Amino acid sequence: MDQAITFQPAAAPSPIVGHRVELQLLTTLKCNLKCSYCSLGVGEVLGSQTELRYGIDQLGRFADTHLRGKEVVVTFYGGEPTLNRPMMGAVMQRFAHWRYQLQTNGTLLDDLPAEVLSRLSNVLVSIDGGEAITDGYRGRGVYRQVLKNLRAVRGAIGGSVTARVTWGNPATSFDEIDALVADDSPFDYLYWQFVADEQYGGDSCERRRAVLVQLVERFFERSDRLYPLIPLMGIVRNKLLPGRAQELTAGRTQCRVSTHLLNVMPDGNIYPCPDMMYVPAMRMGSIQGNWLKPSPLQQTPAMPCSGCEAYAWCRGNCMKNLYLGYVKNDLRYRAHVVEPICELLRFIGREVDRHDPRAWFAALPLPLRRQITDCEVYEYVEVMP
Template identity: 30%
Template structure:
């Protein structure tokens, strides 16, 4: 199981697409449950948990991170951070982390526009500090938000060129004021989907040389097409993944701190409520690849049906674009040029999205 632990509802940044800190009424900035209490709740339910520290910005409360790590010695640890406060956590604890997700959207002009002036430089410095001085053997993943100013191929190539092990992205859609469904579709047709095809071609070319690029949406979709399909939303929210909020509520989704549907239970009483997908997703022919995409969007319909349809259309076109190359990748697997196990990607181990 994947467990997100919110160490605080506060954030030291105020990015354009999320607005920064959670309202403290919904996610208190100082945890109201002790780290060992949360660790005990997890340990009683999961002998081999994957625990990711989350926020807000989790490194605003490094003490909480340290105490949970001490209380769960057999867990696999990860963290999703904006990368500006990495020195708050001592190096010896970084060396126990398996996966680090650093939030960065591409080159400086894109990252700093959406996340704030100077953020790009600080994230790159964090990457180099973790790799160099700390000697962290962790997988370091660039966590992108893709928006109107993004250029997918350029931005992914840039981040891989910086030395990130992998890149994943989420589309800034459905709960944003940056654009609406029609503008999003126009941008997707003119920019995003052509770049998905360019990434596919680059991915296949590298595979033919025996190298599997860490482009997580491609890895995740090819896993579903060639290895094994998904039986739920790929991030696992509400079934294989839960979040513990700072006041002790257990949530289906870590970003849904104020939404009533997202409360799955409480660490004092256990998990008592389930989640479900829309009927249209349960019967969709792409369900085994898409999995339903994102649980949050099933309940929070800011863009309405038109918006849900728009994102579905782009998701289907993305799958079909990648599907074209699936036979070639299967040939390379059979020939031993690349390994089948490299495509058996488990997003729960990295807390990533494989369907943007």
């Protein structure tokens, strides 16, 4: 008997690379602080959108169309995301099976309901180092207020708490960073990123290198406990197990912008990098329009990574910096920001090598090895500084 053969059109390949996706939902572009280096100040993004222009049903339709079958992590982002608590609660309720993270300045954490706190897998709290430097950038009293809030709510937070340090000031000392992961600190981990600003003149790189030497020294000092600095943990992991640097991001940048990071502006437009939401060429989708295309922020031959000694474990650190320095050919930015940061990164790599990371790893108890290889926080931050 003849049987009718019907052909199904092949499903279009997903614009998202891999099985995971991070939806960075900017709940508002309002902020209650005025940090002097805020990256959203570039292109006058900060404060430009205070109302959400899409509804939860439109987000649901977008998720059904583009995120089906993916493991979804939401990061509530801003502005200061806790200024729009109703949106956080509504999203958590509607998409109860997703994972949640909060990126916050920490000043309003104690206003969040216990139900919301308990559902957070990680809280990233922005801080700039010690009290004087943090208050200098963020306003008087902010450092103490953030630590007080964190101590008050720490027991109610379901997951980890990570200090997110923008290392802007060359005066930042080893002691300031060390204090943020001390035994009495409310932070479980610390992630730092070198500031994307012209802060690398004079002796400032030398001063940073002196602190880095101490941090790496302290990291390898003990094998019975972990010094929980994510960039050092990640670099050691990547050096020992280079495949791990590639697993979640298909060998592209570990900050996820080339594969599976979707920054959703309050107006519903989608961009890969939260620092480039003012560049029209970076727009890659829309919630209301229900469309998504692959990230436009990718490695190009103009970038120097393939010939760099760090590439196997760095994978192209910050694509925004590389794009501005080598695609837009901003020679000033390249010389004063991108190259000094890359040089610092290569320096860390050499410092790590000096401490025989393989032998250190071999001596670790299994739970600590697992922290190095599988720490969940790698999924929430850029890993490289």
